[in-house]
Amino acid sequence: MKYIPYGHQDITTEDIQAVVRVLQSDFLTQGPVIEQFERMVAEYCGAQFAVAVSNATAALHIACAALGVEKGDVIWTVPNTFVASANCALYCQAAVDFVDIDSQTYNMSITALKRKLQEAKARNSLPKVVIPVHFSGQSCEMEEIALLARQYGFYIVEDASHAIGGSYQNGKIGGCAYSDMTVFSFHPVKIVTTGEGGMILTNNKELKQNLLQLRSHGITRDRNVMTEAANNEGSWYYQQIALGFNYRMTDIQAALGVSQMQRIDEFVAKRKKMARHYDEKLSDLPLILPYQHQDTLSAWHLYVVQIDPKKTDRTRRQIFEFLKEKQIGVNVHYIPVHMQPFYAELGFKKGDFPRAEAYYEQIITLPLYFGLTEEEQDYVIDCLHSLEW
Ligand SMILES: *Cc1c(COP(=O)(O)O)cnc(C)c1O
Numbered sequence: 001m002k003y004i005p006y007g008h009q010d011i012t013t014e015d016i017q018a019v020v021r022v023l024q025s026d027f028l029t030q031g032p033v034i035e036q037f038e039r040m041v042a043e044y045c046g047a048q049f050a051v052a053v054s055n056a057t058a059a060l061h062i063a064c065a066a067l068g069v070e071k072g073d074v075i076w077t078v079p080n081t082f083v084a085s086a087n088c089a090l091y092c093q094a095a096v097d098f099v100d101i102d103s104q105t106y107n108m109s110i111t112a113l114k115r116k117l118q119e120a121k122a123r124n125s126l127p128k129v130v131i132p133v134h135f136s137g138q139s140c141e142m143e144e145i146a147l148l149a150r151q152y153g154f155y156i157v158e159d160a161s162h163a164i165g166g167s168y169q170n171g172k173i174g175g176c177a178y179s180d181m182t183v184f185s186f187h188p189v190k191i192v193t194t195g196e197g198g199m200i201l202t203n204n205k206e207l208k209q210n211l212l213q214l215r216s217h218g219i220t221r222d223r224n225v226m227t228e229a230a231n232n233e234g235s236w237y238y239q240q241i242a243l244g245f246n247y248r249m250t251d252i253q254a255a256l257g258v259s260q261m262q263r264i265d266e267f268v269a270k271r272k273k274m275a276r277h278y279d280e281k282l283s284d285l286p287l288i289l290p291y292q293h294q295d296t297l298s299a300w301h302l303y304v305v306q307i308d309p310k311k312t313d314r315t316r317r318q319i320f321e322f323l324k325e326k327q328i329g330v331n332v333h334y335i336p337v338h339m340q341p342f343y344a345e346l347g348f349k350k351g352d353f354p355r356a357e358a359y360y361e362q363i364i365t366l367p368l369y370f371g372l373t374e375e376e377q378d379y380v381i382d383c384l385h386s387l388e389w
Pocket of ligand 1: 055056057058081082084085133159161162184186187196197198
């Protein structure tokens with residue numbers, strides 16, 4: 001059996017041809033395909049606006065910047081995420097803090113969020129932005145978070161890097177029904193890829209304007225947006241009105257995105273089918289399988305199992321190494337962000353978020369991606385059964 005990674009892109013001849021067409025066109029970057037990709041994703045998700053950027057890390061950064069996050073502000077996210085969800089606060093000179101996860105969904109715990117908000121209010125240190133992360137592709141309980149946002153007055157940016165194609169209640173993730181903005185990642189292991197890429201969706205026109213400026217040096221050519229009169233300046237004229245970045249996506253990447261988006265439902269359906277297959281075949285092992293909240297349809301970016309310490313003495317490390325020896329590219333999502341050395345320097349420590357930490361000790365991510373064959377998946381399942389638990 002050849003090595004099976006935990007995630008992998010699926011590229012067709014049509015994808016390749018779409019990219020080649022852009023390479024033969026006049027615009028390699030910031031051409032017509034970017035807007036086509038933005039419209040396509042916005043329509044798919046039911047959001048009014050979409051802004052494509054170079055990656056989801058950049059997307060999170062300018063989402064915070066567009067909300068005016070600055071020194072003195074605090075942003076909250078979860079420890080069970082990729083470091084980028086927290087780093088975006090620090091890029092804006094703001095502080096970051098975490099809300100522990102729910103032991104069932106592995107998403108932000110509503111109970112923990114409520115408690116922390118009460119405490120923060122008493123100390124006059126409420127967050128400016130809360131960034132819930134739709135872990136593994138399953139939406140957080142957004143209605144509850146939005147109610148708290150109204151009560152305590154914070155913005156919501158959904159980190160949906162795992163979750164394009166998933167749903168919450170009656171809407172697609174990305175529709176921003178309960179948030180100010182939603183961020184997607186198009187890294188190759190995610191559901192849809194552009195190589196590197198990210199996108200921010202919103203229903204707020206002003207935020208969209210801010211995002212467009214921040215994506216491209218803080219420069220505008222729109223005279224309605226300029227802060228000084230343009231007077232007799234000609235059509236060459238532009239103004240830099242903020243400190244922006246070069247976070248543009250290329251048309252080459254957008255072309256891949258447009259082509260990939262045509263298969264998004266197929267991608268998610270296949271992942272869901274494979275998740276069901278794991279659910280069925282692994283239910284007799286001492287593992288805790290992924291729980292699905294009734295309001296959600298996961299996009300199934302990841303299939304994470306927990307070793308159940310009540311049912312086996314096997315450690316996560318033993319099982320992880322065993323599967324690696326069998327050429328199975330298992331992974332761990334995630335080492336809690338607050339336990340990273342960089343965050344320890346900021347004052348966080350082991351014990352701060354006990355549920356995320358306990359979860360981390362027991363988890364393994366199994367291979368799950370569009371091109372994973374039935375034979376390969378059954379090999380993973382058989383290997384797990386061959387272990388002496
Ligand atoms: C992948 C990922 C990111 C960062 O995405 P990039 O496009 O690689 O910058 C951010 N948050 C989460 C939860 C992710 O999984």
